[in-house]
Amino acid sequence: MIVTENLSVRYGDIEAVRDVDFEVGTAEVVALFGRSGSGKSSIANAIAGFIPYSGLIKAPNNIGVVFQSYALYPFMTCSANVGLGIHDLPKGEWRSRVNEMLEFVGLSALGKRYPAELSGGQQQRVAIARALAGAPQCLIMDEPFGAVDVLLRESFANWFDQVVTEKRLSVLFISHDPEEVVHISDRVHIIENGSISDTVRIDLPRPRPIEIRDDPKFRALTRRLKTVVASTSDTLQIRKDPQEGLNND
């Protein structure tokens, strides 16, 4: 379970996150949704312990993190990457845990390969296996499908829904993709200028197969989130002077 109270993050004079309160319950997926630079990644970084913050964060010590860039180590095999966080286990136990995780993400045959020898989607699965290897109660996923193509994203969202259901994880999911967010989350907090501007409850049944994207309710929820993005992007549009470029003298 993750709880934040009055969470704020500053980078020098810039207040990136301001008084954010939310909660991620057991076996619940909460999404932080917003445009790039809205502060959602700063919230995730503060909860993961990567950056200083003010306010209160209640979270277990053992949190798994999945990064947009995968953050796999290119000099380690997939098995070594997956098992890096469980180095204290005895060798036999370590090996069986790593194999179990690779099997869980459907990559049991690729343990001896290096990350660069895998596709983007496979690399992301290894990153998820690594984050889950230490059996965390909570998982933070910062734009986890941002670097994979659109088709793969859909099947990933479907697969990840099964992972969450099976592992009963508390997941904080960061994304700016409305379809992805609606497919995966139970609740969506919309982040604007470092604060929660709105919360949308996703009351779609689980598990959510890929066909759920054709459900009118799914579409309505997606449209609602898209409207939020569109309205915030309107305010950020740079107005061009119609005379610009004409007065050269």
Added chain:
Amino acid sequence: MQFLRLKSGWMVWAGPTIGITVVLLLWEALARSSVFDRVLLPPPIKVLAALSDWARSGVLWDDLVISVWRAWVGLLIGATSGVAVGVLTGRSRVLGSLLVPVLTPVRALPPVSLIPLFIIFVGIDTTGKIAVIAFSVFFPVWTNTHIGASNLPTAYFKAAHSLGLGRLRIMLRIVLPATVPSMLAGIRLGAAVSFIMLYVSELSGASAGIGYRVSVSHLSYQIDLMLASLAVLGALAAATDMMIVLISRWLFPWMERTR
């Protein structure tokens, strides 16, 4: 695809062989022409004969052993210290702020200009020569390692932190292997520098060595032996570089497989 693989395997040997043959033929033609005096530019066959005499006399092996010892020990000391200091200055703000301002101006000095200092403080014998080589190798290795270690992706450290890795484990399991490509670039540069400095250091205070042989054959107008000595020096430098590449492929197979 099979055809392409065969072709690339054939090219690995054919390329250098053709290149070297062409250079030797041009050299032979130039030596036979009246452009240069034959004493000043002996043909390759004469250089080969000088090399053969040098080998048969046994002196070549004495020269080789002492030069390889000086160059490799100097390279080993310079590379090891360069890697160690580079990782420390690259990852520790305190050590970086203390050492970088000291090392940067020293790095800019030509190592040759510091040879008199080494002669005064370390001596002119083999120890002094090894010290000069180690000192000269240190800087390219340090610079590359420092840049590599200080520019590692932040995500590596975030991931390590999230996986509960301590400082020592991060250093050993993440920083060191992640810096290997930069280290190797520095070590290969350092290897080339070590042979330049080997030659320079053997110009004075030596009674054996490849650099010494180049120098004495030049002074006695034995241009064929001088060219043979230079060829041996170049071959030794190339062999050392190849050895570093082969060892690194064996130690770090991921570098080849992630290319």
